[in-house]
Amino acid sequence: MTERILITGAAGIVGTLMRSRLAAPDRTLRLLDIAPIPPSDSDERVEIVTASVTDAAAMEAACADVDAVIHLGGHSLERPWAEILDVNINGTHVVLEAARRAGVRRVVLASSNHAVGYYQRSSGEAGDYLFPQPDTYYGVSKVALEALGSLYASRYGMDVIAVRIGSCFEKPRDARMLSTWLSPDDGARLFEACLSAPSPGFRVVWGVSDNTRRWFSLAEAEALGYKSQDDSEVFAEEVVAEKGELDPASPAYTHLGGVWCGPDFDTAV
Numbered sequence: 001m002t003e004r005i006l007i008t009g010a011a012g013i014v015g016t017l018m019r020s021r022l023a024a025p026d027r028t029l030r031l032l033d034i035a036p037i038p039p040s041d042s043d044e045r046v047e048i049v050t051a052s053v054t055d056a057a058a059m060e061a062a063c064a065d066v067d068a069v070i071h072l073g074g075h076s077l078e079r080p081w082a083e084i085l086d087v088n089i090n091g092t093h094v095v096l097e098a099a100r101r102a103g104v105r106r107v108v109l110a111s112s113n114h115a116v117g118y119y120q121r122s123s124g125e126a127g128d129y130l131f132p133q134p135d136t137y138y139g140v141s142k143v144a145l146e147a148l149g150s151l152y153a154s155r156y157g158m159d160v161i162a163v164r165i166g167s168c169f170e171k172p173r174d175a176r177m178l179s180t181w182l183s184p185d186d187g188a189r190l191f192e193a194c195l196s197a198p199s200p201g202f203r204v205v206w207g208v209s210d211n212t213r214r215w216f217s218l219a220e221a222e223a224l225g226y227k228s229q230d231d232s233e234v235f236a237e238e239v240v241a242e243k244g245e246l247d248p249a250s251p252a253y254t255h256l257g258g259v260w261c262g263p264d265f266d267t268a269v
């Protein structure tokens with residue numbers, strides 16, 4: 001039987017990076033976004049859905065006959081509170097409720113380092129299940145996403161894994177990302193582990209590569225079966241030459257959330 005995975009936010013940065021990497025001959029990817037999604041190549045098994053994660057009826061229809069949901073949808077940067085509340089917080093509730101109603105047993109949620117952005121690096125490696133310390137409204141929405149995931153796992157027995165993603169881009173873009181980078185290939189390995197780990201229940205794992213300069217624990221992700229194969233250090237010389245090393249006095253160095261924790265960061269009210 002073909003497996004069907006619904007990916008929300010499929011037109012976004014992470015969704016686009018994951019599309020080809022999560023494709024498999026015996027798998028259909030149902031790609032959902034409000035933004036246009038490029039059509040499929042001939043040998044790709046994809047279904048395209050244009051809808052908002054805040055549309056309950058559309059989400060329930062999108063969850064029909066789905067084996068698992070990877071929820072990447074929502075604002076990926078700081079936005080005014082009303083938008084965060086609607087799209088990220090309410091949207092995550094809509095997705096989880098639609099999955100529950102449609103009988104989907106497993107949901108993987110894109111959380112973020114910004115859920116714990118104010119964690120001070122001087123306190124040591126950022127362990128798994130770090131208590132929330134959001135750095136923005138966006139960070140608050142990721143805390144809410146984790147809380148909703150926990151609720152749906154406890155109350156309805158669903159398997160829900162929240163991945164606190166560091167920085168998932170093709171390449172690290174600055175010196176901080178030499179620590180926070182999740183390579184796209186490792187991202188796919190991690191999502192595969194989240195999809196296949198037997199009965200995980202509710203988990204919160206770090207989404208990061210095994211970078212030489214890594215700040216985060218890999219233990220809980222590895223307990224799910226993830227094994228990172230990438231290290232940002234291969235880009236270090238190039239990144240440091242272009243962007244410089246981190247200034248130890250800057251929040252980019254002192255806090256997990258980087259400049260998002262700094263006094264100059266524009267929190268959209």
Ligand code: 15L
Nearest residue numbers: 076077112113114166167180
């Ligand atoms: C995130 O959560 C954002 O979605 C992404 O754009 C990056 O800013 C990333 O965190 C990061 O902290 O590098």
